[in-house]
Amino acid sequence: MTSYSLTFDAVAEAEPGPKWTSRWLRSWPAYEAWFHARGGTNVPSRAECEAALAAHMPELLPVHRRLTELAGGSDIAARFLSTWCPPPYLGGCSIAALADGGEIRLVRNYDLAPDLNEGLLLRTEWTGMPVMGMVEFLWGLSDGINADGLCAALAYGGRSEVARGFGVTTIMRYVLETCSTVPEALEVLGRVPSHMAYNITLADRHGVTATAELLPGGGIRTVEPAIATNHQHGLEAADRPAFTRTHQRRDHLKQMIAQGVTPEALGDAFLRAPLYQRNHAQGFGTLFTAVYDLGRRELSLRWPTQELVQQLDRFEEGRRIVSYSAESAADTDWVWEQFDPEAFMAATYRFMPPEISDALRRKTEGEATDGPDWLAFGRAFADYYSQSGIRP
Numbered sequence: 001m002t003s004y005s006l007t008f009d010a011v012a013e014a015e016p017g018p019k020w021t022s023r024w025l026r027s028w029p030a031y032e033a034w035f036h037a038r039g040g041t042n043v044p045s046r047a048e049c050e051a052a053l054a055a056h057m058p059e060l061l062p063v064h065r066r067l068t069e070l071a072g073g074s075d076i077a078a079r080f081l082s083t084w085c086p087p088p089y090l091g092g093c094s095i096a097a098l099a100d101g102g103e104i105r106l107v108r109n110y111d112l113a114p115d116l117n118e119g120l121l122l123r124t125e126w127t128g129m130p131v132m133g134m135v136e137f138l139w140g141l142s143d144g145i146n147a148d149g150l151c152a153a154l155a156y157g158g159r160s161e162v163a164r165g166f167g168v169t170t171i172m173r174y175v176l177e178t179c180s181t182v183p184e185a186l187e188v189l190g191r192v193p194s195h196m197a198y199n200i201t202l203a204d205r206h207g208v209t210a211t212a213e214l215l216p217g218g219g220i221r222t223v224e225p226a227i228a229t230n231h232q233h234g235l236e237a238a239d240r241p242a243f244t245r246t247h248q249r250r251d252h253l254k255q256m257i258a259q260g261v262t263p264e265a266l267g268d269a270f271l272r273a274p275l276y277q278r279n280h281a282q283g284f285g286t287l288f289t290a291v292y293d294l295g296r297r298e299l300s301l302r303w304p305t306q307e308l309v310q311q312l313d314r315f316e317e318g319r320r321i322v323s324y325s326a327e328s329a330a331d332t333d334w335v336w337e338q339f340d341p342e343a344f345m346a347a348t349y350r351f352m353p354p355e356i357s358d359a360l361r362r363k364t365e366g367e368a369t370d371g372p373d374w375l376a377f378g379r380a381f382a383d384y385y386s387q388s389g390i391r392p
Contacts, residue, residue, distance in 0.1 A: 004280045004324040006114040006287060008301065008308065012123040012315050016063065020139075021070045027118060027138060028071070035080055038087030046075045049082035056166070056192045057174045063126045067139055083137060083167030085195055090239075091116075091142075092284055093155035094249045094275045095199070096256075097226040098263045099207035104294040105263035106203045107270050108143050108153040110134070111244075113283035114324065121301070123315045127177045132299060132312045134290065140169025141176065143290050145299065147312060148180035149205025151292045157197025158231040158238030158246060163217030165193035171214075172200070182208040186222065193218035197236075199228035205294050227253040244284065248274050267291035271304055280324050288322075 013019040035041060044052075053061050064081055071077040080086075092111035098104070110117070120135040133144020143153035152175055154168055171192050179185040182202045189200060194214040201211045209226035213233065223233055230246040231238035238246055252274050261269060270276065270289045277286045291300040297312040301320075308320050 004114045004285070006117060006119050006322050006324075008119045008121065008288070008320045008322065010121045010123075010308070010310060010316065010318050010320075012317055014125040016066045016070055016124075016126065020067065023118075023120060024067075024071050024138060028077075031080065031138070032076070035076070035087065040080065040087045041076060044079070044085055046078045049079050049084040052084040052166070053082055057170070059127055059178050060170070060174055063139070080137075081139065083140065083170040083195075085164055086167045088160055088162050088196060089167075090160070091156045092230050092244050092246075092277070093142075093153070093228070094253065094270065095153045095155055095201040095211075095228040096253050096266060096270075097151075097201050097203040097209040097211075098257065098261070098266055099203065099209055100263055102207075102295065103263040104203055104205065104207055104209075105266050106143075106151045106153060106201065106209075106292040106294070107266045108155075108201075108290050109270050109275055109277070109286045110142060110288050110290065111277045111284050111286050114280060114285070114287060116283070117287050121299070121310065123310075123312065129177050130312055131173075131176045132297075132310065132315065133172075133176065134288075136169040137167060139173060140167060141172040142169060143292070144172065144176050145292050145294065145297055145312060146176045146180075147297070149294050149297060150176060150179055150181060150185060151203045151294055152176060152185065153201050153228075153290070153292075155199045155201075155228040156230050157199050157213060158241070158244075159197050159236050160239060161197065161216045161236070162195055163193070165195035165217055168194050168196065168198040168200075168214065175200075180204070181206065182210050186210060186212055186220070189214060190220050191218075197232055199230075199232065201226050201228045203292075203294055225254065225257055227257070229253070243282075245274055245277075267300065267302060271302060276304075278324075285324060287324075 011019050053064055067081050068078045093108055095108040097106040118135050122135045123132045130147040131144055133141040136142045145151040152172055154172055171194060175185045175188050179188055182204045185202050189212050196216050198214045199211060203209045211223050211226045211228050212220040213223060214220055229250040230244050231241060241247055256269060277284055279285050289302040291302060299310050301308040303322055306322060
């Protein structure tokens with residue numbers, strides 16, 4: 001039985017400081033490897049990245065400088081954090097915003113592999129605006145809400161075309177740091193170029209909702225109703241629409257709204273198929289359902305058997321571990337897989353420091369003729385970790 005889990009941390013830090021630095025140290029090695037592998041270190045230069053931020057999102061320039069300083073001040077850190085012309089990255093989501101009778105909700109499902117999400121809910125006041133949201137790329141946001149009651153969430157637009165522009169998660173951060181209403185947010189989205197096709201759904205405390213389709217290299221197209229999945233309305237076809245079921249999910253959202261679903265019931269609907277995805281093994285399972293109540297400036301992170309509620313004005317730090325295999329046991333057909341010892345060991349080594357994984361390999365595999373010595377493996381695993389002082 002394959003098992004997947006993700007640790008969610010709720011962290012508050014008004015100004016960039018030691019808490020953010022801790023996350024950088026934890027996440028940067030994996031991001032740096034990804035950045036190199038995808039060609040992100042080739043272009044553009046640090047000066048070009050900083051100039052792009054100054055031209056398009058000047059309010060974020062002091063934040064970027066501070067984060068770069070905390071990250072060690074290297075050119076590669078500055079270039080990565082700017083997200084100017086980054087490597088392509090993909091994801092899947094379903095989003096809907098609905099307002100009725102003073103009740104306003106924005107709900108999203110975040111669909112991806114568990115090991116590709118940072119699992120960080122962060123509350124900040126980096127530019128003076130209190131902002132709470134789910135972090136991506138260490139300071140960008142996939143969804144969030146600010147103190148003025150503006151809420152936003154993004155979904156991959158379904159095509160891998162890349163142009164000159166910013167990573168969308170930084171644009172999301174900028175919108176929530178500087179805007180108070182949906183019209184203000186649409187103006188920003190129209191002038192700040194995105195490097196790929198993305199869909200952003202918005203809602204504000206006045207009950208205004210909208211979805212903007214961001215085009216690679218700049219420009220937006222607004223669509224109705226305020227929903228989004230993983231395709232856009234131009235002539236370009238979406239990548240793998242049958243796999244992501246993007247058209248099926250959008251049709252379902254449209255039907256729900258046409259049938260009069262209430263804002264209060266929207267969150268529960270996202271925990272059911274076809275919106276809730278269970279294909280975690282193939283990198284397309286729902287990692288969390290985020291339900292934003294704009295009147296209360298509240299976020300409820302939901303799973304079929306768990307819920308974590310945070311309010312912007314009464315934020316509490318904490319940690320939650322979610323097991324996706326356990327939560328779906330009641331209504332998912334299990335797929336039993338043959339155990340692969342070599343794959344298990346390879347996956348285990350991947351999360352160890354090199355000096356420990358190399359020693360384990362020498363001790364448990366060097367003389368093996370009949371397969372791995374599991375007793376030696378277990379003893380060596382505990383022994384090396386206890387000696388090193390490192391905890392998994």
